[in-house]
Amino acid sequence: MIIPIFIMNRGCSRRCLFCNERMTAGERPQQITEAAFRETIRACLRSAGRKDGPVQIAFYGGTFTGMEQEEQQRLLELASPFLREGAVDGIRLSTRPDEIDAEGLDLLKAFGVTTVEVGAQSLDDEVLLRSGRGHTAADAVRAVTLLRERGFETGIHLMAGLPGDSPDCFAQTIEKVIALRPDMVRIHPTLVLRDTALAEAFREGRYTPLTLAEAVDLCKKALKKLTNAGIPVIRLGLQTTRELEEPDAVVAGPFHPALRTLVESAIFLEMAVSLLTAAGPGERAVTFALAPADVSNFRGQRRENIAALKERFNLADIRVTADPALPRHMLILTAGSRQLKTDWSDRITESRREDLHADGVHGI
Numbered sequence: 423m424i425i426p427i428f429i430m431n432r433g434c435s436r437r438c439l440f441c442n443e444r445m446t447a448g449e450r451p452q453q454i455t456e457a458a459f460r461e462t463i464r465a466c467l468r469s470a471g472r473k474d475g476p477v478q479i480a481f482y483g484g485t486f487t488g489m490e491q492e493e494q495q496r497l498l499e500l501a502s503p504f505l506r507e508g509a510v511d512g513i514r515l516s517t518r519p520d521e522i523d524a525e526g527l528d529l530l531k532a533f534g535v536t537t538v539e540v541g542a543q544s545l546d547d548e549v550l551l552r553s554g555r556g557h558t559a560a561d562a563v564r565a566v567t568l569l570r571e572r573g574f575e576t577g578i579h580l581m582a583g584l585p586g587d588s589p590d591c592f593a594q595t596i597e598k599v600i601a602l603r604p605d606m607v608r609i610h611p612t613l614v615l616r617d618t619a620l621a622e623a624f625r626e627g628r629y630t631p632l633t634l635a636e637a638v639d640l641c642k643k644a645l646k647k648l649t650n651a652g653i654p655v656i657r658l659g660l661q662t663t664r665e666l667e668e669p670d671a672v673v674a675g676p677f678h679p680a681l682r683t684l685v686e687s688a689i690f691l692e693m694a695v696s697l698l699t700a701a702g703p704g705e706r707a708v709t710f711a712l713a714p715a716d717v718s719n720f721r722g723q724r725r726e727n728i729a730a731l732k733e734r735f736n737l738a739d740i741r742v743t744a745d746p747a748l749p750r751h752m753l754i755l756t757a758g759s760r761q762l763k764t765d766w767s768d769r770i771t772e773s774r775r776e777d778l779h780a781d782g783v784h785g786i
């Protein structure tokens with residue numbers, strides 16, 4: 423559980439082309455008083471009830487390490503009592519890569535910060551330049567390396583579809599991120615938000631955002647690669663706020679309140695198509711088995727995947743079995759006497775019922 427405290431662009435050396443914190447964080451006060459801080463934390467702890475997992479206070483929405491050291495210290499001191507009394511387990515924050523240095527990290531360590539999320543956005547210098555970020559890919563590499571050396575849990579924020587980006591360029595960024603071995607990644611397809619320089623560029627025809635289908639495709643490939651590399655993607659797409667839902671808040675771009683669901687559904691559709699293609703024609707009724715948590719993503723919104731598969735492969739019936747013994751992201755097809763399985767690695771193997779049991783995987 424993360425309790426976010428938004429610092430609203432504080433510490434930012436510049437306003438990035440795409441950034442509108444009021445939209446993405448919601449309307450928040452500029453100054454964080456001790457009373458407001460304590461009340462926010464206590465209210466979140468009360469409403470969350472019993473702790474199911476680690477609880478962290480998170481300073482988001484600005485460049486934490488870009489603020490004056492006294493202000494960083496003041497905010498961390500507000501969080502310290504909650505950490506000392508065990509009400510929370512850690513402190514996390516987000517910041518720019520060019521505002522991370524060894525001295526600053528010593529301060530964070532001293533106050534119990536456990537996790538730092540680095541707003542890299544892209545690891546391509548041309549994209550960073552055209553997006554007005556004011557730092558280079560090397561800054562992000564240096565920041566992540568320093569954080570990992572100092573024992574911080576490290577996250578990387580990425581954006582798909584920034585000015586100058588392309589599918590190849592984004593794929594290369596993902597490969598570079600994998601080489602850096604962060605503990606987690608967040609990916610946000612670029613949105614054109616009201617009151618930003620990007621909105622101006624869009625109106626003047628200097629910027630074309632991704633379509634939703636393009637964003638889903640880029641995120642699909644990135645999610646699979648990162649997951650296969652053992653790097654969790656903890657967020658795909660912006661969290662919706664009331665401000666983001668205002669009628670003219672998103673000027674253009676691939677906004678969807680449940681982007682991750684769309685992306686995972688697209689992955690399962692692709693997997694099912696691969697399995698049915700490998701199984702070949704002949705059967706009019708087939709069964710898919712998968713982990714219970716994956717079933718709704720497999721079916722797709724309004725069962726779109728099921729309808730698409732029936733039509734494409736001329737199937738009369740598709741049964742879906744939720745098997746708690748199966749791991750997440752695995753899909754097993756039974757078509758007649760054949761059983762084929764795949765997962766997010768895209769490898770397809772054919773197994774007899776006994777082989778599946780031998781693997782520790784239930785037969786269907």
Ligand code: SF4
Nearest residue numbers: 434437438441483484
């Ligand atoms: S550094 Fe982050 S919070 Fe600051 S302006 Fe850029 S995107 Fe917004």
